[in-house]
Amino acid sequence: MTEIRVLLVDDHPVVRAGLRAMLNDFDGVWVAGDVADGAAAVAEVRKLAALGQPVQVVLMDLQMGEGMDGVTATRTIRALEDPPQVLILTTYDTDADIIAAVEAGAGGYLLKDAPPEEIRRAVQSAARGQTALAPEVAARLMGRISSPTTSLSAREIQLLELLATGMPNRRIAKELFISEATVKTHLVHIYDKLGVDNRTAAISAARQQRIIRR
Amino acid sequence: MTEIRVLLVDDHPVVRAGLRAMLNDFDGVWVAGDVADGAAAVAEVRKLAALGQPVQVVLMDLQMGEGMDGVTATRTIRALEDPPQVLILTTYDTDADIIAAVEAGAGGYLLKDAPPEEIRRAVQSAARGQTALAPEVAARLMGRISSPTTSLSAREIQLLELLATGMPNRRIAKELFISEATVKTHLVHIYDKLGVDNRTAAISAARQQRIIRR
DNA sequence: CCGCCGGTCAACCGATCGGTTGATGTCGCG
DNA sequence: CGCGACATCAACCGATCGGTTGACCGGCGG
Numbered sequence: 001m002t003e004i005r006v007l008l009v010d011d012h013p014v015v016r017a018g019l020r021a022m023l024n025d026f027d028g029v030w031v032a033g034d035v036a037d038g039a040a041a042v043a044e045v046r047k048l049a050a051l052g053q054p055v056q057v058v059l060m061d062l063q064m065g066e067g068m069d070g071v072t073a074t075r076t077i078r079a080l081e082d083p084p085q086v087l088i089l090t091t092y093d094t095d096a097d098i099i100a101a102v103e104a105g106a107g108g109y110l111l112k113d114a115p116p117e118e119i120r121r122a123v124q125s126a127a128r129g130q131t132a133l134a135p136e137v138a139a140r141l142m143g144r145i146s147s148p149t150t151s152l153s154a155r156e157i158q159l160l161e162l163l164a165t166g167m168p169n170r171r172i173a174k175e176l177f178i179s180e181a182t183v184k185t186h187l188v189h190i191y192d193k194l195g196v197d198n199r200t201a202a203i204s205a206a207r208q209q210r211i212i213r214r
Numbered sequence: 215m216t217e218i219r220v221l222l223v224d225d226h227p228v229v230r231a232g233l234r235a236m237l238n239d240f241d242g243v244w245v246a247g248d249v250a251d252g253a254a255a256v257a258e259v260r261k262l263a264a265l266g267q268p269v270q271v272v273l274m275d276l277q278m279g280e281g282m283d284g285v286t287a288t289r290t291i292r293a294l295e296d297p298p299q300v301l302i303l304t305t306y307d308t309d310a311d312i313i314a315a316v317e318a319g320a321g322g323y324l325l326k327d328a329p330p331e332e333i334r335r336a337v338q339s340a341a342r343g344q345t346a347l348a349p350e351v352a353a354r355l356m357g358r359i360s361s362p363t364t365s366l367s368a369r370e371i372q373l374l375e376l377l378a379t380g381m382p383n384r385r386i387a388k389e390l391f392i393s394e395a396t397v398k399t400h401l402v403h404i405y406d407k408l409g410v411d412n413r414t415a416a417i418s419a420a421r422q423q424r425i426i427r428r
Numbered sequence: 429c430c431g432c433c434g435g436t437c438a439a440c441c442g443a444t445c446g447g448t449t450g451a452t453g454t455c456g457c458g
Numbered sequence: 459c460g461c462g463a464c465a466t467c468a469a470c471c472g473a474t475c476g477g478t479t480g481a482c483c484g485g486c487g488g
Contacts, residue, residue, distance in 0.1 A: 011327060012232075012326050012327045013232075013236075013328070014229055014232040014233055014236065014327075014333075015228055015229065015232055015326075016232070017231070017232035017233075017235045017236050017330075018226075018227075018228040018231035018232025018234075019228055019232070021232065021234065021235040022228065022231050112228055112229075113225060113227070114227070115227055116227055116231075119228075153434065153435085155434080155435070156434095163414065164414075164418060165415070165418050166410060166412060166414040166415025166416070166417070166418040166419070168473095169475075170474090178435085178436070178437085179436075179437055179438085180437095181436080181438055181439085182437060185435080185436075185437080186436095187475085187476080188477065188478090189434095191477095196380060197476075198382065198444090198475080199414055199476090200377065200378075200380040200381075200414055200417065201379070201381075203380070203417070204378060204379050204380040367463085367464065367465085369464075370464095382443095382444070383444075383445075384444090392466070392467085393466075393467055393468085394467095395466080395467050395468055395469085396465070396466050396467060398445080399466075399467080400465085400466095401445085401446080402447065402448090405446085405447095411446075411447095412445080413445080413446090
């Protein structure tokens, strides 16, 4: 069997080195490259495909300081012809962008504190075209899908995260390119779903339910 | 010159592997071990010292999921006889624990997105007993030290904790057996000291500065 | 094809919050 | 003693939030 070619995308040199070291320890896996942001990832995927050495799996960090973000990069890569699988790599299993990433075509999901064995399994599953979600994450996603009324939408979680930073509605509106009216509408829905009646309590509840962290 | 022996402390296997790979690429540096939490770090430092192979530098992550935290571990290690230098490793240069860590005896400071060269320099500086703070961080620390810690009073912290649960002023007043007016006065002082201008931001700031948890 | 859900926006109004000024009392420290 | 730090309360007003009603649109599923 031919080797699985992997591209690493993470803005932290340390993490790239760590993944490279880990993956190269595994037989059948070859790290074809590592880049620091989404745009470079897209370029690298294209280049390697053009060279006749296409990668089968992209390990993509969601949190990237600057440049193209992970979700956009995932969408762009998955829109190429004969695209590689994209495995999302993130620090928190509460990350609201999980859903966005999966919708963008990510085929799997990994927490950064995953043990090497889990990373290896995920890469190999992805290379076989299987989706491989971490158990907790899969459960969370399933929960979202199965009970749409009791759980917050991706947009609502996104709002909640800005809320937790202490922004007033006006700034949240600006940040999300929507009107203040819309922000208020979302907030009402959030209060409803969380069973509270003000922003501060919403944050407290959301934190307690691990919908947001930090 | 004999090699610099380094101990890695980080709860993420990926990061440990990355640092190990990076550091072992440098001549004169030897990674003597890597552990996942503070308690294990203390034990490992002791063990290696007993074996006559003491580490000169500990690379210590501040954010660790469970077990002994980085600040406590730093303090404990620096209290040993003939202790190694401790280099703090963290993701955010805004981390309030920086100050605590430096007070606990940390001799240096590194951001996780630092390039390999910077990491190497920091380790070598630390091994020579020099403190090596990243420029931005050093500036931040100086700023903090110059402006005497405008710390909150016990009463204000008490209020902050109720605030974080989502109570409106009226209920906080009832809870503390004071008038709503007094609650507002306290809040103004809290906003002042934290450099914010609304309750939600105050909670966010207080949490970030570890004034309140959860 | 029609209904529902999610996301968007507007207008309105009462409730709450943010900020100010000013006042009183207590406690500890030089 | 006098000063400062802390805690307490009041009154006031503009800004923001909370809650409602109603509306439009796009997508997805029955």
